[in-house]
Amino acid sequence: MALSPSQETLGAEAETETQSQSDNCKQSGPQTLAELVTFLHAELGSKGLHEMHTIDIARVQAAMGACASDIAQWRQYRHFDSGRYTRNLVDAGNGRFNLMILCWPAGVASPIHDHAGSHCLMKIMEGELKETRYAWPQNSSPSQQAATPPLPLIPNSLLPSITAQSAPITANTSEVSTMSIIKETTIAVEEVAYIHDKIGLHRISNPTSSDSVSLHLYCPPYETCKTFEEKTSKCRGSGRAVFYSEGGILKKNFGK
Ligand SMILES: N[C@@H](CS(=O)O)C(=O)O
Numbered sequence: 001m002a003l004s005p006s007q008e009t010l011g012a013e014a015e016t017e018t019q020s021q022s023d024n025c026k027q028s029g030p031q032t033l034a035e036l037v038t039f040l041h042a043e044l045g046s047k048g049l050h051e052m053h054t055i056d057i058a059r060v061q062a063a064m065g066a067c068a069s070d071i072a073q074w075r076q077y078r079h080f081d082s083g084r085y086t087r088n089l090v091d092a093g094n095g096r097f098n099l100m101i102l103c104w105p106a107g108v109a110s111p112i113h114d115h116a117g118s119h120c121l122m123k124i125m126e127g128e129l130k131e132t133r134y135a136w137p138q139n140s141s142p143s144q145q146a147a148t149p150p151l152p153l154i155p156n157s158l159l160p161s162i163t164a165q166s167a168p169i170t171a172n173t174s175e176v177s178t179m180s181i182i183k184e185t186t187i188a189v190e191e192v193a194y195i196h197d198k199i200g201l202h203r204i205s206n207p208t209s210s211d212s213v214s215l216h217l218y219c220p221p222y223e224t225c226k227t228f229e230e231k232t233s234k235c236r237g238s239g240r241a242v243f244y245s246e247g248g249i250l251k252k253n254f255g256k
Protein backbone atom coordinates (compact mmCIF):
# COMPACT_ATOMS: atom_id res chain seq x y z
CA MET A 1 0.00 0.00 0.00
CA ALA A 2 1.58 3.28 -1.00
CA LEU A 3 -0.09 6.25 0.55
CA SER A 4 0.58 9.85 -0.23
CA PRO A 5 1.68 12.04 2.62
CA SER A 6 -1.24 13.56 4.47
CA GLN A 7 -2.68 16.56 2.63
CA GLU A 8 -3.31 18.24 5.96
CA THR A 9 0.38 18.16 6.74
CA LEU A 10 1.48 19.28 3.30
CA GLY A 11 -1.10 22.07 3.38
CA ALA A 12 0.74 23.64 6.30
CA GLU A 13 2.94 25.51 3.80
CA ALA A 14 0.52 28.42 4.01
CA GLU A 15 1.63 29.31 7.55
CA THR A 16 2.72 32.88 8.23
CA GLU A 17 6.41 33.68 8.12
CA THR A 18 6.35 34.98 11.67
CA GLN A 19 6.04 31.50 13.17
CA SER A 20 9.16 30.14 14.80
CA GLN A 21 10.73 26.90 13.66
CA SER A 22 9.48 25.09 16.77
CA ASP A 23 5.92 26.36 16.25
CA ASN A 24 6.23 25.18 12.69
CA CYS A 25 7.34 21.77 13.84
CA LYS A 26 4.49 21.44 16.35
CA GLN A 27 1.89 22.37 13.78
CA SER A 28 3.08 20.69 10.63
CA GLY A 29 5.23 17.87 11.92
CA PRO A 30 8.95 17.32 11.56
CA GLN A 31 10.58 19.17 8.68
CA THR A 32 14.01 17.61 8.78
CA LEU A 33 15.43 14.15 9.37
CA ALA A 34 16.77 15.29 12.76
CA GLU A 35 13.31 16.56 13.72
CA LEU A 36 11.81 13.28 12.57
CA VAL A 37 14.17 11.39 14.90
CA THR A 38 13.10 13.64 17.79
CA PHE A 39 9.44 13.11 16.89
CA LEU A 40 9.90 9.32 16.74
CA HIS A 41 11.58 9.23 20.14
CA ALA A 42 8.65 11.16 21.61
CA GLU A 43 6.08 9.00 19.83
CA LEU A 44 7.68 5.54 20.07
CA GLY A 45 10.73 5.78 22.31
CA SER A 46 8.99 4.45 25.38
CA LYS A 47 6.45 2.07 23.83
CA GLY A 48 6.70 -1.40 25.33
CA LEU A 49 5.98 -4.50 23.27
CA HIS A 50 2.52 -4.74 24.86
CA GLU A 51 1.74 -1.23 23.54
CA MET A 52 2.45 -1.83 19.86
CA HIS A 53 -1.27 -1.81 19.02
CA THR A 54 -1.61 1.70 20.48
CA ILE A 55 0.77 3.27 17.96
CA ASP A 56 -0.94 5.87 15.76
CA ILE A 57 0.39 4.64 12.41
CA ALA A 58 -1.37 7.36 10.39
CA ARG A 59 0.30 10.06 12.53
CA VAL A 60 3.76 8.53 12.15
CA GLN A 61 3.16 8.00 8.44
CA ALA A 62 2.15 11.66 8.03
CA ALA A 63 5.26 12.76 9.93
CA MET A 64 7.50 10.70 7.65
CA GLY A 65 5.70 12.13 4.64
CA ALA A 66 6.08 15.72 5.84
CA CYS A 67 9.77 15.40 6.56
CA ALA A 68 11.81 16.82 3.68
CA SER A 69 13.62 14.28 1.53
CA ASP A 70 16.43 16.76 0.87
CA ILE A 71 19.56 14.68 0.28
CA ALA A 72 21.74 17.10 2.24
CA GLN A 73 20.15 15.67 5.39
CA TRP A 74 20.83 12.02 4.68
CA ARG A 75 23.83 11.88 2.36
CA GLN A 76 25.96 10.46 5.17
CA TYR A 77 23.75 7.35 5.25
CA ARG A 78 23.75 6.81 1.48
CA HIS A 79 26.12 3.92 0.81
CA PHE A 80 25.72 1.63 -2.19
CA ASP A 81 27.20 -1.79 -2.80
CA SER A 82 26.94 -3.59 -6.13
CA GLY A 83 24.41 -6.37 -6.56
CA ARG A 84 22.59 -5.95 -3.23
CA TYR A 85 20.76 -3.41 -1.17
CA THR A 86 22.44 -1.99 1.91
CA ARG A 87 20.88 -1.15 5.30
CA ASN A 88 22.30 1.98 6.95
CA LEU A 89 21.26 2.73 10.52
CA VAL A 90 20.21 6.31 11.20
CA ASP A 91 18.89 5.86 14.75
CA ALA A 92 18.53 2.82 17.02
CA GLY A 93 15.48 4.35 18.72
CA ASN A 94 16.36 3.54 22.30
CA GLY A 95 15.78 -0.12 21.42
CA ARG A 96 12.12 0.64 20.66
CA PHE A 97 12.41 1.39 16.94
CA ASN A 98 15.01 1.44 14.16
CA LEU A 99 15.23 4.16 11.52
CA MET A 100 17.42 3.32 8.53
CA ILE A 101 18.27 4.31 4.99
CA LEU A 102 18.22 1.50 2.43
CA CYS A 103 20.16 1.94 -0.82
CA TRP A 104 18.96 -0.05 -3.84
CA PRO A 105 21.11 -0.31 -6.97
CA ALA A 106 19.21 -0.71 -10.27
CA GLY A 107 17.55 -4.12 -10.63
CA VAL A 108 18.15 -5.29 -7.04
CA ALA A 109 15.33 -6.92 -5.03
CA SER A 110 14.85 -8.21 -1.51
CA PRO A 111 13.68 -11.80 -0.94
CA ILE A 112 9.98 -12.24 -0.17
CA HIS A 113 9.83 -11.74 3.58
CA ASP A 114 7.75 -11.01 6.65
CA HIS A 115 8.55 -8.34 9.27
CA ALA A 116 8.64 -10.43 12.46
CA GLY A 117 5.45 -8.81 13.74
CA SER A 118 6.85 -5.26 13.53
CA HIS A 119 5.25 -2.20 12.03
CA CYS A 120 7.15 -1.17 8.88
CA LEU A 121 6.89 2.26 7.26
CA MET A 122 8.93 3.08 4.20
CA LYS A 123 9.41 6.43 2.47
CA ILE A 124 11.06 6.82 -0.92
CA MET A 125 13.84 9.40 -0.71
CA GLU A 126 15.29 9.05 -4.21
CA GLY A 127 14.22 7.21 -7.37
CA GLU A 128 11.35 4.75 -7.07
CA LEU A 129 10.73 1.23 -5.78
CA LYS A 130 8.20 -1.48 -6.48
CA GLU A 131 6.42 -3.36 -3.72
CA THR A 132 5.09 -6.79 -4.65
CA ARG A 133 2.78 -7.94 -1.88
CA TYR A 134 2.05 -11.63 -1.31
CA ALA A 135 -0.45 -13.58 0.74
CA TRP A 136 0.92 -15.79 3.50
CA PRO A 137 1.19 -19.37 2.27
CA GLN A 138 -1.42 -21.50 4.02
CA ASN A 139 1.15 -23.62 5.80
CA SER A 140 3.00 -20.63 7.21
CA SER A 141 0.60 -18.06 8.65
CA PRO A 142 1.64 -15.24 11.06
CA SER A 143 0.07 -17.20 13.95
CA GLN A 144 2.74 -19.86 13.46
CA GLN A 145 5.53 -17.38 14.11
CA ALA A 146 5.96 -18.50 17.67
CA ALA A 147 6.89 -21.94 16.37
CA THR A 148 9.87 -20.58 14.43
CA PRO A 149 12.99 -22.41 15.57
CA PRO A 150 15.84 -20.28 16.94
CA LEU A 151 18.32 -19.28 14.27
CA PRO A 152 22.02 -20.01 14.45
CA LEU A 153 23.99 -16.77 14.62
CA ILE A 154 26.74 -16.30 12.10
CA PRO A 155 29.09 -13.34 11.88
CA ASN A 156 27.52 -10.17 10.49
CA SER A 157 30.34 -9.85 8.03
CA LEU A 158 29.17 -12.97 6.23
CA LEU A 159 25.66 -11.77 5.52
CA PRO A 160 24.36 -9.37 2.95
CA SER A 161 21.18 -7.52 4.00
CA ILE A 162 18.60 -10.26 4.56
CA THR A 163 19.17 -13.67 3.06
CA ALA A 164 17.54 -17.04 3.51
CA GLN A 165 19.94 -18.91 5.72
CA SER A 166 18.53 -21.74 7.78
CA ALA A 167 16.91 -25.02 6.76
CA PRO A 168 13.33 -24.65 5.52
CA ILE A 169 10.82 -24.03 8.29
CA THR A 170 7.97 -25.31 6.14
CA ALA A 171 7.70 -28.91 7.17
CA ASN A 172 5.43 -30.46 4.58
CA THR A 173 7.31 -30.41 1.27
CA SER A 174 4.39 -32.03 -0.56
CA GLU A 175 2.51 -28.72 -0.28
CA VAL A 176 4.43 -26.98 -3.04
CA SER A 177 2.62 -24.03 -4.56
CA THR A 178 3.53 -20.70 -6.11
CA MET A 179 2.99 -17.75 -3.81
CA SER A 180 0.03 -15.57 -4.67
CA ILE A 181 0.53 -11.92 -5.42
CA ILE A 182 -2.00 -9.63 -3.75
CA LYS A 183 -0.85 -6.51 -5.55
CA GLU A 184 2.04 -4.63 -7.09
CA THR A 185 2.61 -0.97 -6.32
CA THR A 186 5.11 1.52 -7.61
CA ILE A 187 6.12 3.82 -4.78
CA ALA A 188 7.32 7.22 -5.94
CA VAL A 189 9.62 9.67 -4.26
CA GLU A 190 8.08 11.27 -1.10
CA GLU A 191 5.42 8.54 -0.79
CA VAL A 192 5.20 6.47 2.39
CA ALA A 193 4.11 2.82 2.35
CA TYR A 194 3.11 0.65 5.32
CA ILE A 195 3.20 -3.08 5.86
CA HIS A 196 2.64 -5.44 8.77
CA ASP A 197 2.45 -9.25 8.87
CA LYS A 198 -1.31 -8.89 9.32
CA ILE A 199 -1.47 -7.34 5.83
CA GLY A 200 0.84 -9.81 4.09
CA LEU A 201 4.40 -10.43 2.95
CA HIS A 202 6.36 -8.43 0.44
CA ARG A 203 9.36 -8.11 -1.79
CA ILE A 204 10.83 -4.69 -2.64
CA SER A 205 12.65 -4.17 -5.92
CA ASN A 206 14.23 -1.35 -7.83
CA PRO A 207 12.74 -1.66 -11.32
CA THR A 208 14.53 1.41 -12.63
CA SER A 209 17.92 1.75 -14.28
CA SER A 210 19.19 4.13 -11.60
CA ASP A 211 19.84 4.07 -7.87
CA SER A 212 16.92 4.34 -5.45
CA VAL A 213 16.92 5.10 -1.73
CA SER A 214 14.27 4.50 0.95
CA LEU A 215 13.87 5.47 4.61
CA HIS A 216 12.54 2.59 6.76
CA LEU A 217 11.07 2.68 10.23
CA TYR A 218 10.64 -0.60 12.12
CA CYS A 219 8.84 -0.72 15.44
CA PRO A 220 9.88 -2.73 17.35
CA PRO A 221 13.28 -3.37 15.77
CA TYR A 222 13.98 -6.91 14.57
CA GLU A 223 17.07 -8.79 13.46
CA THR A 224 15.61 -11.91 11.89
CA CYS A 225 12.53 -12.57 9.85
CA LYS A 226 11.23 -15.23 7.51
CA THR A 227 11.94 -15.48 3.80
CA PHE A 228 9.86 -17.32 1.22
CA GLU A 229 10.64 -18.97 -2.09
CA GLU A 230 8.24 -17.64 -4.73
CA LYS A 231 7.87 -20.85 -6.75
CA THR A 232 7.39 -23.25 -3.83
CA SER A 233 6.23 -21.05 -0.92
CA LYS A 234 8.98 -22.68 1.10
CA CYS A 235 9.70 -20.65 4.24
CA ARG A 236 13.10 -20.22 5.89
CA GLY A 237 14.50 -18.22 8.76
CA SER A 238 16.58 -15.32 7.49
CA GLY A 239 20.11 -14.71 8.51
CA ARG A 240 20.56 -11.80 10.90
CA ALA A 241 19.75 -8.57 9.10
CA VAL A 242 22.85 -6.43 9.31
CA PHE A 243 23.87 -2.81 8.83
CA TYR A 244 26.30 -1.67 6.19
CA SER A 245 26.85 1.52 8.16
CA GLU A 246 25.77 2.92 11.50
CA GLY A 247 25.49 6.64 12.21
CA GLY A 248 27.10 7.29 8.83
CA ILE A 249 30.17 5.15 9.59
CA LEU A 250 30.84 2.09 7.46
CA LYS A 251 30.98 -1.19 9.36
CA LYS A 252 34.31 -2.95 8.95
CA ASN A 253 34.51 -6.03 6.74
CA PHE A 254 30.87 -5.94 5.71
CA GLY A 255 30.28 -8.88 3.39
CA LYS A 256 33.98 -9.39 2.82
N1 LIG B 1 12.41 -5.24 5.25
C1 LIG B 1 13.64 -5.27 4.49
C2 LIG B 1 13.69 -4.27 3.42
S1 LIG B 1 12.37 -4.37 2.37
O1 LIG B 1 12.55 -5.24 1.35
O2 LIG B 1 11.19 -4.02 2.89
C3 LIG B 1 14.83 -5.04 5.40
O3 LIG B 1 14.68 -4.49 6.47
O4 LIG B 1 15.95 -5.40 5.01
Ligand SMILES: [Fe+2]
Binds near residue numbers: 115120202
Ligand atom coordinates in the same frame (compact mmCIF):
# COMPACT_ATOMS: atom_id res chain seq x y z
FE1 LIG C 1 10.33 -5.39 4.04
